[in-house]
Amino acid sequence: MNILLVEDDVALANALVKTLTHEGFVVNHLKHGQQAINVVKTEPTDIVILDLGLPDIDGLDVLRAIRQHTAQLPVLILTARSSIDDKVSGLDLGADDYLAKPFEVDELLARLRVVERRSSSSKHAGLQIGDVELDTACYGLSVANEAVDISRREFTLLKALMENAGRVLTRESLESKLYSWNEEVASNTIEVHIHHLRKKLPKGFIKTLRGVGYIVKPA
Template sequence: MRVLLIEDDQMIGEGLSYGLSAEGYSVDWVRDGVAAETALHNGGHALVLLDLGLPGGDGLQILRSARAAGIDTSVLIVTARYGLDSRIAGLDLGADDYLVKPFEMRELLARMRAILRRRAGRASARLVAADTELDTETHALCHAGTVVVLSAREYALMHALMERPGRILSRAQIEERVYGWGEEVESNAVDAIILTIRRKVGKGAILNVRGAGWMVPKP
């Protein structure tokens, strides 16, 4: 799942990129207002983590412009601005949540999961497709009674497929969800991840649609 991180602080940006990548997120990181607006308009992200104090543009103005342009990507503000007026302004401008720095990574991840559940219209942390379940908190995959904990890449791929059971995702679509900007992707990378998952829980967890891509069965 691709996340857009808009953060100018080098240390915070590196820490968040590392932590999110370890949890199966593909992180695209920009550090100023101009790059942020370009990335938002290009789209393709499931969630945006938005700092407010940015060079080249204030975060609240960037959010205002994005919503005015019809960009409805979910936004979680992560900022050192703790004042009530700032929090109200961010939420009223269209942010889905507001988190004040410093914060624990666990809380950030929980808030991200909550936003994504609301976006998908789900109350549960589990994604279900036929006899397969994926726990978005623990990254545990259960298929036909076999339970394993997935690696970050494996989880990202399964999450992409299980968001909408029965939908076929092409190789390019899966690569877009699993890998971020500038990451070198080998030609057989997706095949290798799918093969590993199938070896762990069985071939029926992921179905190949010849010439089109892959899918998981509908419930």
């Protein structure tokens, strides 16, 4: 899952990036609301964690702008504003969840897992193509009803391809789902992940369009 963290408290943001990355999430951090609005409109993002007390514009205005652009992108508000009125305002404007500071990291992780399951379920009730099936709740892969070991990044890569079955995904678009902006990515990284995946999947399941990208054909 690709997370956009919008938080102006640098110390808190750094701690969250470290924790969420350790949990297998891809995290990009911004301090300003207008930057977040621009990124949501131009970069692939799976969920936004949004502080309300931002230095340039109010977080609720950021939420309003996000909802004007898309109704599907999950937004979790993470803020020191803990009054009932603040929570009602955030939820009424379209936030999917609201967590007040201070908070326990375990609770944040649990809420992210809920949002992730809900998002995957709303997009695809079951990701299955032929004999290949992904369990989006448990990060599991089975081929011909046999469980297959798969890493978190391999799962994320295969999930993107299966969700977009019939469409070619470029190497750059796949990299954005697996790595944050500040991570150095070797030129052949996606090719290596694809190579490992192909060993676990039926022959020809992932096809290469040279110079373009990769595609999984629908069943």
